[in-house]
Amino acid sequence: MKTISKNQKRIFLTLSTLLILGSLKVTLAQDAQVKTILETFAKDYNSDLTFKSDQSFGVEVDKEMWHINATMASDKAPSQVVVAKGQPNAPTFYFVTNLRTLKELDQGKMNALTAGVKAFSTDYAPLDIEVMDGFQPSEEFVGEVLAFTFHFWTKGIPEMVPFGQHYTRGTHGAQAAIFYYDSGLRTGYGFLHPGQHANEHPLSKSNPFSSMIILTKGKVVARLNEVDYEIEAGNAFFIPPGMTHEVLNPFDEPAEFVLLMFGEGA
Numbered sequence: 001m002k003t004i005s006k007n008q009k010r011i012f013l014t015l016s017t018l019l020i021l022g023s024l025k026v027t028l029a030q031d032a033q034v035k036t037i038l039e040t041f042a043k044d045y046n047s048d049l050t051f052k053s054d055q056s057f058g059v060e061v062d063k064e065m066w067h068i069n070a071t072m073a074s075d076k077a078p079s080q081v082v083v084a085k086g087q088p089n090a091p092t093f094y095f096v097t098n099l100r101t102l103k104e105l106d107q108g109k110m111n112a113l114t115a116g117v118k119a120f121s122t123d124y125a126p127l128d129i130e131v132m133d134g135f136q137p138s139e140e141f142v143g144e145v146l147a148f149t150f151h152f153w154t155k156g157i158p159e160m161v162p163f164g165q166h167y168t169r170g171t172h173g174a175q176a177a178i179f180y181y182d183s184g185l186r187t188g189y190g191f192l193h194p195g196q197h198a199n200e201h202p203l204s205k206s207n208p209f210s211s212m213i214i215l216t217k218g219k220v221v222a223r224l225n226e227v228d229y230e231i232e233a234g235n236a237f238f239i240p241p242g243m244t245h246e247v248l249n250p251f252d253e254p255a256e257f258v259l260l261m262f263g264e265g266a
Contacts, residue, residue, distance in 0.1 A: 030099060034061050037106045042068060042081035044155040058094030091134035093145055101126040105153055111161050112153030113178035119171045143183025150180055163189040174198035186261040192249040199246045209263035211239040218255030221248040
């Protein structure tokens with residue numbers, strides 16, 4: 001049986017210490033980046049015109065939790081939005097993301113609602129929303145939190161959303177960038193490469209609310225209740241609740257459109 005010499009032990013301990021210190025240095029550096037970015041968004045939200053109520057929520061970045069407390073102005077103190085590392089003080093909702101996505105949001109390379117888009121709840125999204133154990137969301141929670149997501153993660157006045165092919169993510173068989181969500185309203189931009197087929201999945205073909213697709217470039221085949229219609233740019237078409245709808249691009253050029261979804265349940 002081999003024995004480890006004192007010199008070997010010393011080398012092993014030195015290497016272990018260096019690895020631990022290196023890991024700690026990386027963690028501290030990432031924490032500093034995360035804190036700086038979150039504080040940039042917090043500072044911007046403090047002057048947001050929609051900041052009209054107190055809000056407490058979390059942001060989990062690469063498995064590390066941060067919490068943000070937004071407090072409205074009172075007779076005794078001005079409004080403030082404070083960022084700190086650690087769990088929120090009470091059960092609430094929290095965003096789940098990573099440093100790479102956080103940097104893209106900060107640099108305006110992607111907007112938050114697009115980062116969160118997914119066809120089904122089991123899909124991955126680089127920015128997701130979860131709730132803590134013990135948090136009891138209201139019936140209006142989804143609409144309210146999606147609107148809040150837009151305003152907290154969109155800097156400046158006016159709050160602008162860049163869109164185009166390179167600002168999209170794949171969902172429902174197409175490329176999409178989200179403009180704005182609120183209770184009873186979803187708006188976005190769509191891009192269809194030649195050969196793409198939106199809403200081909202059986203669970204994606206119909207909605208319980210109304211939609212309108214405004215075709216701005218190219219042409220598509222709209223398959224509505226299993227009947228095909230060729231539609232060119234410069235036209236908008238309405239999709240009532242319950243109608244099955246697929247959008248195909250069998251042509252040689254890309255197609256672009258604006259999508260509006262509205263009504264109860266949207």
